[in-house]
Amino acid sequence: MKNLEKYLTITPEIQEAIANNKPVVALESTILSHGMPYPENVAFAHKxxxxxxxxxxxxxTTAIIDGKLKVGLTAEELELMCRAENxxxxxxxxxxVYLATGKVGATTVAxxxxxxxxxxxxxxxxGGIGGVHRGATETMDISADLQELAHTPVAVICAGAKSLLDIGLTLEYLETMGVPxxxxxxDDFP
Structure with missing residues (x-):
């Protein structure tokens, strides 16, 4: 990841908060561009x-725009993500690939x-994290979110795993990888 830091762009407000050890909460942008319809997603993002x-x-809120890893979006950038055109x-x-080509990308959990x-x-x-898909014993369809949870030092607060997943296998995978x-x-994993 060190070699990607030169692509990182952080808004001044967030930079100042990090420098002064104030609380900052990262938010993904995939739910805005791929999970909700426009313009409801704009109101949701602001809320x-x-x-x-x-x-x-x-x-x-994070995104990839103009070859940069964005941390904090302007109103125009947030609108761009919510319109979800390309x-x-x-x-x-x-x-x-997105950094090299300058494509606009919404960030997943990972x-x-x-x-x-x-x-x-x-x-x-x-909202929900990815996990082990049903039938993964045959397909090996396992979300990259789980590896990221195991190796990246960021606490993830979520509503659980997406309901279309195999929740039991997702929990087993997280246990195997040492993810609390x-x-x-x-008392249940949602």
Missing amino acids: VEEIVRGEGAIPA VGKVSRRDVA TTMMIAAMAGIQVFAT VMGVDT
């Missing part, structure tokens, strides 16, 4: 950032964690 600010932290869904394996760690952000909030899983007010 999530408002909630983070209301709790005393600085929101840091915006790709970028996981770890795709980062170099990519957001990677960018957050590079920026010095310790907490990331998202904790629930708040629940």
Whole structure:
């Protein structure tokens, strides 16, 4: 990841917060470009950032724009992600291609964690993480999110794994990789 830091662009507000050890929460952009319709996604993005600010932290939505790993988006950049015109869904394996070609990319859980760690952000909030897909014993379809959770020093606060996944195998994978899983007010993994 060290060689990618030269592509990192952090807004001044977020840079100042990190430098002064103030709370910053990373947010992904895939849910905006690929998970919700326009213009509802714009209102959602602003509401999530408002909630983070209301709790005393600085929101840091991530994306890949113009060959840069963006940490914190301007209103125009947020609109670009929400319109989702020619915006790709970028996981770890795709980062170099998007940086080299200057394509616009929305960050997945794995990519957001990677960018957050590079920026010095310790907490990331998202909806659902990826995991082990049903039938993975045959297909080996396992989300890159799980490897990132095992190797990247960023705490991920989420609503659990996406419901289309094999939740039991996802938990087994996380256990095998040494990833602690904790629930708040629940004994079940959502």
